[in-house]
Amino acid sequence: MIIFGKNAILESLRAEKAIYKIYMLDKYKGKFGEIDALARRKNIKIEYRTREELSRLASDMHHQGFVAECADFEYSEVEDIMDLARSRGEQPFVVILDGIEDPHNLGSIVRVCECAGVHGIIIPKHNACPVNSTVVKTSAGALSNMMIARVSNITQTIEKLKKAGMWVYAVELGGENIYRQNLTGALGLVIGSECDGIGELVKKTCDGIVTMPMKGNINSLNASVACGIAVYEAVRQRG
Numbered sequence: 001m002i003i004f005g006k007n008a009i010l011e012s013l014r015a016e017k018a019i020y021k022i023y024m025l026d027k028y029k030g031k032f033g034e035i036d037a038l039a040r041r042k043n044i045k046i047e048y049r050t051r052e053e054l055s056r057l058a059s060d061m062h063h064q065g066f067v068a069e070c071a072d073f074e075y076s077e078v079e080d081i082m083d084l085a086r087s088r089g090e091q092p093f094v095v096i097l098d099g100i101e102d103p104h105n106l107g108s109i110v111r112v113c114e115c116a117g118v119h120g121i122i123i124p125k126h127n128a129c130p131v132n133s134t135v136v137k138t139s140a141g142a143l144s145n146m147m148i149a150r151v152s153n154i155t156q157t158i159e160k161l162k163k164a165g166m167w168v169y170a171v172e173l174g175g176e177n178i179y180r181q182n183l184t185g186a187l188g189l190v191i192g193s194e195c196d197g198i199g200e201l202v203k204k205t206c207d208g209i210v211t212m213p214m215k216g217n218i219n220s221l222n223a224s225v226a227c228g229i230a231v232y233e234a235v236r237q238r239g
Contacts, residue, residue: 001072003136004054004063006032011141013038018071022046023054025065035066061134073131076147078157081120082164084147088119091186092166093238095231096122098154098202099193100223103129107138108224109191114142116231121148122157128193158205161188168206170198171230173219175209183210183234191227 003009012019013035022039024032026048039046049057057067085092095113100106106129113121129135130150136143151157158168168188169181183189190206192198203209212221212229221229 001070001136002058002067002133003070004058004061004067004133005137005140006035006064006066007141008136008139008143009066009068010035010038011144012068012070012136013042013044015144017144019044020069020071023049023057023067025049025051025054028065058133061137073136073143073148075131075150076120078120078122078149078151078160081122081147081149085119090119091184091238092188093118093186093234094120094122094161094166094188095227096154096158096168096188096190097124097128098190098198099124099128099196100191101127101129102194102223103132103134104138105129105194105222105224106131107135107140107143109227110135110139110146110148111142112224112228112231114139114146116235118231119147121146122154122188123148123150124154125150125152154199155201155205158188158190158202162205162207170203170206170209171212171226172198172203172209173211175211178210178212178230178233181208181210183237187234189227189230189234191223191230194223 029048054063054067082092095118162168166186166188170190190198
């Protein structure tokens with residue numbers, strides 16, 4: 001996989017991700033000591049290229065002068081996420097994405113969740129965006145510190161989480177005011193797709209629906225924005 005952007009590459013180096021080679025803009029030679037030092041320590045070769053060459057490597061995406069070849073993203077299992085929460089002595093806190101297709105939204109959600117201390121994100125294997133180079137770049141390095149589990153069936157996964165003692169809420173219109181809902185304890189928040197929201201079966205499987213009050217004329221929020229508001233309300237309640 002090709003990743004690009006200074007923060008994405010730096011956090012991948014810090015997190016011990018497998019990077020095979022780094023390409024940097026030729027004028028940056030000797031100017032980014034931490035990347036140079038980490039690359040030398042890991043015996044990763046750095047090559048200096050022109051902006052045009054880097055643009056070709058990054059398929060014309062905005063690379064900031066930094067491109068790297070690395071191993072494909074390694075997905076976790078749902079149980080790995082639960083184990084992480086237990087190892088920290090915390091109640092599990094997960095975000096479940098029902099069909100997010102825009103890699104920029106997925107990357108932004110990863111960044112929000114990592115900053116908020118969410119233990120992991122669960123995404124479907126089908127009809128949804130996988131982790132790709134754009135997700136890595138948009139997450140600004142957060143992906144290196146976030147577990148993502150990819151499952152075949154979101155509904156069945158929610159059922160298993162509920163049986164394990166987790167309360168799972170759909171973040172959608174038509175529910176309880178999110179500021180009045182108890183979001184402490186083992187918690188899962190479901191965020192729906194950009195176009196269709198949360199599927200009816202997934203919604204019915206949840207313990208309830210939580211809704212953010214809307215004061216304007218537009219009655220919907222971008223998926224990553226909605227996720228950020230919901231996640232940080234949970235953070236506020238959980239102390």
